[in-house]
Amino acid sequence: MIYKMFTGIVEEIGKIRKIKENDLVIDCKKVIEGSNIGDSISVSGICLTITSITDDSLHFQLTEETRSKTFFGSEQEKSMVNLERAATFDKRIGGHLLEGHIEGTAICKKISILKNSNEVIFEAEKIIIDNIVEKGYIGIDGTSITIVSIENNQFAISLIPHTMDITTLGHLTKNQIVNIETDINARYIRKYVEQIMKN
Template identity: 40%
Template sequence: MFTGIIEETGIVEKIHLGKASAVLTIGAKRVLEQTKIGDSISVNGICLTVTGLSLKSFSADVMHETLNRSSLSVLQCGSPVNLERAMPADGRFGGHIVSGHVDGIGKITKICRDDTAVWYTISASPVILKYIVEKGSVAIDGISLTVANVFPEYFLVSVIPHTMEKTILKEKRNGDVVNIETDLLGKYVEKLYCSSAAFHGESKITKEFLTKNGF
């Protein structure tokens, strides 16, 4: 489990491509502290298991499914990546609940500076957009961000200077793809609602029921 607060940016040092998988070696510093083989590290929002360690880098396997559903397939040697270790039990929850299991990719279609903030317009498929709500949370390349506006084919986020400085967003340009993980809560609510309706014939969970009970 992660929070979406990036600890540092690393650099892809090696990419070993298999028939339908890959092994990434990523240069880093801070996330290597107290890290062991088998630990989880979020790389651009994707939970990867550490399979190799050195003093200045770690390695992780990337499976076929992950390559198909994320932007890891377009990484090259020298690419910067966002890194975050799994959240410790006694840590601060600075962002939101991020699982590291991305829902898919989006594309940056516009970047606009507004005083100190930078606005990103990100297009995505309807399957992803239905879980994105205004003022809700979304993880973009592993970064916990607040959704400013949602439209039928895209959504907007506003990024503060600190986030720009500490993440790879400052490297992004129009047309670049990003990994998107929507808020877990919406997906679980939808699943429970649909399961209840299928089991009982008609769900008792209605808008009126939720409003009455404080949702």
Template identity: 40%
Template sequence: MFTGIVVEMGKLLSSSDGVLTIESWLAVEGGQVGDSIAVNGACLTITSLSEGQFSVDVTPETLRRTSLGDATQGLAVNLEPALAYGGKVGGHLVQGHVDAVGSLVDVTPEGNSYLMTIDAPPEIMRYLVEKGFITVDGISLTVAGLSDTQFTIAVIPYTYKHTTLGSRKPGDKVNLEADILAKYTERLLKEGLGEAQSSSE
């Protein structure tokens, strides 16, 4: 489990045969092999660890269903170690299970912040509400606006500077994870309606 608060921007050193090696100093400090770490929002397991870098295994499924499949050497990635029980939840509860990949449509400066519009598939849009949570490349963000196929986030200068959002351009792919509470609510409501219909028959 994570909170969507990026600890560090790492750098992809290599990607070969299902193994990503990433430069990192802060995100893995005090960590060990076997720990979970979110890489651009995808929960992965540290398989090797040395000074200034770590490696993770990625399955073909992960490469297909996340933007990591297009990752190239030198790419900056958002990193967050797993939340320890009793730890501070600075964003919202994030599983690290990427639901879909979206596409950045527009970046518009507004005052001291940036409005970023993202095109997202229906399996994401159904769970979004204004002022609700959305995870974009592992970052806990608030939905500022919605249309049928797109949503907008307002990004403060700190987040823009200290995460990969600052280097994103229209057309770039981003990993998306909907709020788990919205998914549970939908499931419970569906089951409740089903039981109500059965009892009325």
């Protein structure tokens, strides 16, 4: 069985043309190239299947599960999304492997503008905090990011100018909701340790 995986390296910022009920239409250019109906695309970290293609847009359908786990289920309006095509065997993994299975969301609590980067603090639910470690990876809106620090129910990251230029994270605002996928390796290790402790 071949699994669809992503690298967390955003290829393009797409513009949401339409989101009505379960229909999602995104205007884009680069990720359309070589894409076919049935292919998987990471849409701000969510693995979605292409249902239709036009010259300048991709069409998807959202399930109830997707809405309940992601920012599409919130009342916040979204105009831009990060896009990445599924990885191929000959593609370098510049970030870390992501499945496109969102575990939940986090809220941007504070943005500090520093000399060479922005420090961003997020607040997340316990299940996410339990699955992350300092200096480990996390997927935020489909972008591979390194965690700087963790304290209670919050974690901090640093965004360099390049990341802010090519992803939607450069447009973050306070109280904005983002999609989160923790590192799959960390989740498996945690589950394994829990099983050992039970025995």
